[in-house]
Each structure stands twice: as C-alpha cells, then as structure tokens.
Amino acid sequence: MKQTMRWFGPQDTVTLIDIKQAGATGIVTALHQIPVGEIWTIENIKERKQIIREAGLEWVVVESLPVHEEIKRASGNYLQYIENYKISLKNLADCGIKIITYNFMPILDWVRTDHNFINEDGSRALLYNQLAFTYFDVFLLKRPNAENDYSDDEKANALQFGNKLSEEEQALLFKNVLLGLPGSKINFTAEQILSLLNNYAEIDNNKLRKNLIYFLSEITPVADECGSKLAIHPDDPPFSVLGLPRIVSTEKDIKTIFEAVPSHANGLCYCTGSLGVDSKNNLEKIIDDFGDRIHFLHLRNTFHESENIFRESAHLEGDTKMEVIVEKLLLLMNKRNVSLPMRPDHGFLHAVDEKKETYPGYSLTGRLKGLSELRGLEMGIAYKLK
Template identity: 85%
Template sequence: MQQTMRWFGPNDNVSLIDIKQAGATGIVTSLHQIPVGDIWTIEAIKERQEIIRNYGLEWTVVESLPVHEEIKRASGNYLQYIGNYKISLQNLAECGIKIITYNFMPILDWVRTNHDFINEDGSRALLYNQDAFTYFDVFLLKRPNLESDYSEIQRQNALHFGNKLSESEKALLFKNVLLGLPGSKINFTAEQISSLLENYAEIDNEKLRENLIYFLSEVTPIAEKNGQKLAIHPDDPPFSVLGLPRIVSTEADLKAIFNSVPSTANGLCYCTGSLSADPKNNLEKIIDDFGDRIHFLHLRNTIRESETIFRESEHLNGDVKMEVIVEKLLLLMNKTKTSLPMRPDHGFLHRVDEATETYPGYSLTGRLKGLAELRGLEMGIGYKLGL
C-alpha cells in the first residue's frame, strides 16, 4: 500500500515536514481555499504540487473535490457546476493527479456528538451518541416536522440525556454536531442549517440516488478518458441524520451505484470506519464484491458500545478485524498488480498534541501511531503470504 497522510494545506498546523518524518510518501489534500463549485485551475493545482514536492512528497490523492449542493439537489445552476467539475477533473489529469475522492452526503460531512471522549489512557477520541444527537435535533435545533423521525422512547431517552448537561455542555454539543466542511473551522449556525434543510424537504433516498447517478454519468467518462479514478466516500455515519437522505451506506447502495455506471473509473473510497458503524455491513464481502472499484483506503477502527453509541478506537483494536481486512487487501492488490494509496483515518488526540490546534481526528501523533501500526501489520502479513 502507498503510505499517505491527509494535509489540510498551508493553514494546517500539522506541517509537511511532520508528515514526511512520520514515514508517509504521499499527500492527500484539497484546494480548500477555492469555493465549492468553482473550477480548480491548473495554476492553483501546480502551486499546491510545488509546495508539496519541495518537501520530497507527492500529491497522490485529492480529498475532496467537493460536489456542490445544487448538484446533489439537481437544482439551480447544477449543470454549470457539473461543467466546472469536468474542467477541474481535466485540469487535475493534466497535472498528473489520478485519484479523486468525493462524497454525496447532503449538507454535512461526517457527524460526531463528542470530539473529546476520554479513553482510559487519557487520550481523546471521536464518539457518536444517538441520544445526544436526538437531543440536539429535537430540543436544541428544534427542527420542524420531525415527528416520524423519532419514537417517543427515543425522545424520552434524549431528554434524559440532555437534562444532565450544563448550558456550556449543550453549547459544545451544538458546535460538535454542526462542524463545517473539512478544512474549515467555521461551524454552521442554526439559521444556516435550517435554511439548508428546507432545500432537501422534497428529496428522498430515491431522488438523491437519481441525482448521483446523473452526476456520475456526466463526469465518469471524463475520468475514464484521463485514466482517473473517482472514489466515493461512504456516508458517515451510515444512516440518516437530520432527516436527510443517505445513499452510500450499505452494500446494496454500492451495488446500485456501480451497476448504474459500470465503468471501473466509478469507484469507492473503502473506509472501514464509516462502513463498520453499521454492523450489518460485511467489510470482507465488500472487498470480494467490489474489489475492482476500490481505489483509495481509509483504514480506521470503531467500537460499538451499544445500539446507540459508537466511537473511534485504536487502529488495530476494535470491531473491525483489521488483520483480516489488510490480508484481503494485500491479496487483492497482488491479484490486480496495483498498490492502493492508504491513509490512517482519524486518530486519538494525545497529550503531546493538546496544545496544538488541529482538526478533530487529525492530530499528528494519533495518526503517526496508526500509520506505524498499519505499516507493521502490512509487512507482517505480506511476509506471511510471501508477497
């Protein structure tokens, strides 16, 4: 596997030299300064490449080339935004960048209710608590027309959870849930999120999937012509939040996407953390069924504490049998004669990094530890298999 690490650009407090010394050779990044929907120019791409190459590294994966909300809704100027997306793909290809990750989650990216769950050793992890989220949705955001989204028992459990919170803890929960886009430190406001939700009032899973398929039917031929690989990131968490549709959460979802646009340029970012948050997903079978569609790897682990709570765990210790996953991936790569780029997704916040402001889940030491563990696991399994 190609060892990579995510870098959020020049404003990231984790530097490129830090990443290089961690042992990564590839950089996963995005042009966060360009507004969503605008064209990524060749000049802007090359400028970022030059910065990265000055440290002896290479920009190997785009994460993400974001999809404008109007494309997801097939409304407004969505055709223009699709046209811009095609030009950006072409420009990336001219600069030699061939793997492009994106997601089709409406409005929010990944969602957690607690960014500072304290582990036994004092390190901090990301956690999702459904009672906390329900409390946020029903009693803090007070989203209208959500009668059918929660049962009376769920509401009562949420109220019981919320009654234990101080005002500052309620404010922190609100902030945690409405974290903005990756690379941004600006949170959505209640007014902004309410307005955005109104735009999805008439869009269900079927309609959102239809819009994704149309988008892919337009952009996949460009990627295929340029030898590029599109890698859609699974929904995180893999179930509806705020009543929004979810269409990249299950094996059936993936099958529908790949069957509708059969080119292998239409592929998957195989994120073990996102997929494992739904215990019904069989991660090994996904490799077996969609191996030719896996173009990028996010390897992380989760622990489901109950039906309503899951949290990030150490990369090698959790509900995901990482040694089994890595072995299957190594056999896949040996069969296809490829080396898939991999990054250790998320990581604990260790004491040594607490004074450094970083994006939740993206402190240096936690990811360095994950990268080292995954590299060692790969080498050991590769030796066992004779690869």
C-alpha cells in the same frame, strides 16, 4: 499499500515535514480555499503540487473535490457546476493527479456528538451518541417535524439525557454536531442549517440516488478519458441524520451505483470506519465483490459501546478485524498488480498535541501511531503470504 497522510494545506498546523518524518510518502489534500463549485485551475493545482514536491512528498489523492449542493439537489445552476467539475478533473489529470475522492452526503460531511471522549489512557477520541443527537435535533436545533423521526421512548430518553447537561455542555454539543466542512474553522449556525435542510425537504433516497447517478453519468466519461479514478466516500455515519437521505451506506447502495455506471473509473473509497459502523455490512465481502472498483483506502476502526453509541478506537482494535481486512487488501493488490494509496484516519488526540489547533481526528501523533501500526501489520502479513 502506498502510505499517505491527509494534509489540509499551508494553514494546517501539521506540516509536511511532520508528515514526511512520520514515514508517509504521499499526500492526500484538496484546495480548500477555492469555493465549492468553482474550477480548480491548473495554476492553483501546480502551486499546491510544487509545495508538496519541495517537501520531498507526492500529491497522490485529492480529498476531496467537493460536489456542490445544487448538484446533489439537481437544482439551480447544477448543470454549470457539473461542467466546472469536469474541467477540474481534466486539470488535475493534466497535472498528474488522477485519484479523486468525493462524497454525496447532503450538507454535512460527517457527524459526531463528542470530539473529546476520554479513553482510559487519557487520549481523546471521536464519539457518536444517538441520545445526544436526538436531543440536539429535537430540543436544541428544533428542526421542524423532527419529533416525527423518533419514537416516544427515544424522545423521552433524549430529553432525560439533555436535562443533565449544563448550558456549556449543551452549547458544546451544538457546536460538535454542526462542525464545518474539513479544512474550515467555521461552524454552521442554526439558521444556516435549518435553511439548508429546507432545501432538501422534497428529496428522499430515491431522488438523491437519481441525482448521483446523473452526476456520475456526466463526469465518469471524462475520468475515463483522462485515465482518472473516482472514489466515492461512504456516508458517515451510515444512517440518516437530520432527516437527510443516505445512499452510500450499504453493500446494496454500492452495487446500485456501480451497476448504474459500470465504468471501472466509477469507484469506491473503501473506508472501514464508515462502512464498519453498520454491523450488517460485510467488509470482507465488499472487497470480494467490488475489489476492482476500490481506488483508495481509509483504514480506521470503531467500537460500539452499545446499540446507540459508537466511538473511534485504536486502528488495530475495535469491531473490525483489521488483520483480516489488510490481508484481503494485500491479496487484492497482488491480483490487480497495484499499490493502492492508504491513509490512517481519525487518530486519537494525545497529550503532546492537546495545545495544538487541529481539525478533530487529525492531530499528528494519533495518526502517526495508526500509520506505524498499519505499516507493521502490512509487513507482517506480507511476510506470511510469501
């Protein structure tokens, strides 16, 4: 596997030197400074690529080239935004960057209710608690008709949970759920999120899936022509939040997308964390069934404390048997004669990094630990397979 780390750009407190010294050879990044929907120019791409190259690294994956909300809704100026997306794909390919990760999650890229769950050793992890989220949705945000999405018992239990929170804890929960997009330090406000949710009032899973397939039918021929690979990231978490549709959560979802647009360029970012949260997803079978469409790897692990609570675990622990997954991926890469780019995802926050300002899940030491563990696991399995 080509070992990479995510870097949020020149403003990232984790530097390229940090990443190089951690042992990674590739960089996963994006031009977060460009507003969503606008064209990534060759000049902008080359500037970022040169910064990375001067540090002795290579920009190997875009994560992500974001999809404008109007494309997801097939409304407003969505056709122009699709044309802009095509141009950005071409410009990236002209600069030699040909693996493009994106997602089709409405509004929020991912959701956790606690960004500082304290592990036994004092390190901190990301956690999702359905009771906390229900309390946020119904009693803090007060989303219109949210109460219809939960049973009476769920609402009663959520209210009991929320009544134990101080005002400061309630404010922190609100902030955690409405964290801004990756690379941004700006959170959504209640007014903003309610307005954005209203735009999706008439869009269900079928409509969103139809819009995704149309989008892919437009951009995949461009990717084919450029020799590029599109890698859609699964929904995180893989179930509806805030009443929003979810269409990349299950094996069936993935199969539907691939059958609708059968080009090899229409591929998957295989994220063991996002897919693994749903115990009904068979991560090994996904490799078996869709291995030729996997273009990028996110390796992380999660642990279910109960039916309603999951948290990020150490990379080699948790509910997913990482040794089994890595062995299947190595066999897949041998079969395809490729080295897929991989990055460790959502590392713990360790004491050494606590005073540094980093995006939740993206402190240096936690990811370095994950990278070293995954590298060692890969080397051991590769030796066994010889």
